[in-house]
Amino acid sequence: MPQAFKKNIRTLLGFLLVAVLITLLTPGNGGFRYQFSKGKPWQYDLLTAPYDFPIYKAESELSLEQDSIREAMKPVYTYDEEIMALMLAELKDEYHARMSKSIPHAYYIYVHQELRRLYTRGLIQADQLVNLREREKLEINLVGKENIMKREPITRFYSLKEAYEQLYDNKPNALDADLLQQMDLSRYLRDNVLYNEDLTQKLIQAELNDLSPSVGLIQQGERIIDKGEIVTPYTYNLLRSLAQEQDKRSGGTLQQWSLRIGSLLSMGLLFFVLGLYLILFIPSFVQQRKNMLFLLISLFIFVGLTAVNIHYDLFNQYIIPYVMFAIMMRTFFDSHTSLITYIIMVLASAIFIAEPLGFILIQVVAGLVALIALQTLSSRAQLIRAAFLVYLFYTIVSLAITIMNEGGIRHDYWVIQLYFAINLIFLTFTYILAFIVEKIFGYVSNVSLVELSDVNTPLLKELSEIAPGTFQHSLQVSILATEAASKIGGDVQLIRTGALYHDIGKIKNPSYFTENQGVNNPHNLLSCEESAQIIIRHVTDGIALAQKHNLPPQIIDFIRTHHGRGMTRYFYNTYCNQHPDQEVDPTPFSYPGPNPWTKEQGILMLADAVEASSRSLKEHTEDGIRLLTNRIIDSIVSEGLLNDTPLTFKDIQTIKEVFLIKLKTMYHSRITYPEKQ
Structure with a gap:
């Protein structure tokens, strides 16, 4: 299976995976899609009941009624008859075993009868009795014989302490309290009401089950609310009831799965079309994994946030800065790629919106305005201006939709302006977000390239002061390269910046390069091999300087490849001429490479070689420039230094013509002004 086909399949599967993940973000899409708040205007068209549904009590109301039921419920106690029999039997056994000789039988009869009376009334733990009184529970449900439950007042029952006191307070006068104490009466007291x-x-729970969750019924077709009307507490309850009923009807049913599958198919189809479009018409985009990763993550964030927001009713959808997606894409890619990906993102988000038509119109117009404003992105201030333009067109388009639907401006129109203002605040943070994305994904934006192209940046300023000839050479190379790139569809800003930095390594030994030399040539004191090594070293010195100043990898690649694996031809030929009988090893005279692999790197190699060689011409005639340009470029092509680039023979011919025109302009002769007689 061809490698390209596998990569295309992985691309399409990546889009499908994002669609599946977004679908799984929410429990289902069959719920209520409208967003509403109490006291705020209804933003949608007329809403009528799609079917009969009950008016559910509010959570607070239902909770209050449930609490009332729990509070009003009388606690249930069980009367344990066995306790009395057990205690009376224990008294009888104890009395006959150890008390009958010292305590008269009358005491036993009294205690026996009194315990029977107390147990018949009921004994309860003191803390429970106190608790019942504090909670004002004056009655309890008492389960007695044959499991029959009756209400009984709590005044009927004694605590264990009260029962103990009763045994002494009710004794006949003839009985002695000291003898009663000897009977250890507390042993025979135990709670029997549990x-x-x-x-x-x-x-x-039975009472709660009988509690009705609703207070009325809305019939199918009955009017609920119309656009612009304020959501009153009653209307809010109707809308909440309808949302609750829809959730109940769709939850866990075949309908919910059908809706979920429908959303997945719709989104998957949109993403599939986007993937196919990118593969067929913008293949350079999908060839880099980081591009696809950035796009898929962005789609997941914006569409997923929409799905979650609508399902859980977190905030108004116009607060989400969808245009940030378009601005971020434009910051790192071309307008064409940004537009198609943004439109697909908006359409996928609209799947979850209650009224998608207005949403799509507002977002598409705002996105187009942002992309037009950023057509020639050259400064970060443009991002801020684009954000304010987006806010302006949000307002204009939403106003047009309102007038079209309502015939005028509603009194609550200021509410959506507030949402747009919050959206604007988020959009202004694109400036910072772009910088973060650059660092994470290794991108270099046009804005960063423009900033790096400023000749007042520390590194370029140092180059102009230490190696002015090299600086002028770099400027001339940038002119040639950018013009050629614009003619054959290269990245103009990237090659301009790369050209300015490609020779910064010459800062280390400026006097060893012809453009910076005066009368004395330091190479006269060196061997050919030593001179070649100093010349070659400007590449590695340049890479080190670039890394020290945190230049982007794309710019460092221009420094690394602008000579490719070519040779320091002057010193190599000189050495060969000096040693005609020796087989010369070209390695010491060769640059480390690698050869250029992008269109822009290839153009820079040609521009650098042609510009440097053009300085050796004694006369800059059109024929002389043409012959020089053809010879230098044909030599580079024949050496295979451009084999890894996508440059075609047609591109090479175009580059030759551009160089000829530009060099003629650079070296045009000036007229001689006549002296005044």
Whole structure:
């Protein structure tokens, strides 16, 4: 299977994966797609009930009623009859075993009868009795014989302490309290009215189950709200009830899965068409993985944020700065790529919007305005101006849509202006975001290239002061290269910046290069091999300087490749002439390379060689310039130094013609002004 085909399949699968991930972001898209707030105008068209649905109580109201049920519910206690029998039997056994000889039988009879009375009334733990009184629970549900439950007042029951006191307070006068104490009466007191948590909760749950969650019914076709009307508390409850009913009807059903699959198919189709378009018409974009990664992440963020926002009703959709996507794409790519990707992103986001037509119109117009404003992106200030233009056209288009639909301007139109203003604030941060993306993905934007092209930057200023001849050479090379790039479809700004920096390594040894030499030539004191090494070293010195000053990798590549694996021909030929009988090794006279591999790097190699050689012409006639240009370029081509670039023979011919015209202009002769007689 061809490698290109595999790469195209991976590209399409990447888009499909993003569509699947966005679909999975939300539980389903069958819910309520309208956004609304109490006291705010309704932004959509007339809404009628699509089917009968109940008017659900508000969460706070329902919660209050549930709390009332829990508060009103009387706790359930169980009367344990076995406790009394157990305690009376224990009293009888204890009395006959150890008390009958010292305590008269009348005491036993009294205690037995009193315990029976107390247990029949019911004994309860003191803390529970206090709790019931504090909660003003004056009655409880008491489950007694045969599991029959009756309401009983809490005044009927005694705490263990109260029962103990009753045994002494109710004793006949004939009985002695000291003898009663000897009977250790507290041993025979134990609570027999016990709180039943399970049964209490069952009764509460039964009451809660009987609680109606609704307060009325809206019939199918009944009017709910129209555009521009204020969402009153009652209308808000109707809308909330409709949203709740739609969620209930779509949740966990075949319909929800159908809606989810529908969204996935729609989005997947849009992304598939985008992927196919990029593969067929902008193949250079998909060839770099970082480009596809940046695009897929951007699509996931903007479309995914829309899906989540609409599903969970987080904020108005016009707060999301969709145009930031177009601006970011334009910052690093051409307008064509930016436009097609932005339109697909807007269409994919519109899948989740309740009224997509107006949304698409506003976003597409605003995006087009931003791309037009950034047609020639050369400064970061343009990003700020584009953001304000987007805000202006947001306002104009939304106003036009409002007038078209309503016949005038609504009193609440200022609300959407607030959303646009927040959007504008987010858009102004594109300036910072572009810088972050440059660092993460290794891009270099036109804005950064323009800033680097400023001759007042520290490195270029140093070059102009230490090696003025090289600086002038770099300026001339940039003129030749940019004109050639513009004719054959190269990146003009990239090659201009690369040309200005391609020879910065000459700062280290400026006097060893012809354009900076005076009367004395330091090469006269060196061997050919030593001179060649100094000349070759300006490439590695330039790379080191560029890295030290944090130049982008794309600019460093121009420094690395502007001589490719070519030779220092002057010193190589001189050495060969000096040693005619020796087989000369070309390695010491060869640049380390690599050869250029992009169109722009190839153009720079040609421009550098032709401009440098043109200085050796004694007369800059058209024929002389043409012969020189053809000879230098044909030599580079024949050596195979451009084999890795996408330059065609037609491109080479165009470059020759451009160089000829530009060099003629650079070296045109001036007229001699006559002396005044």
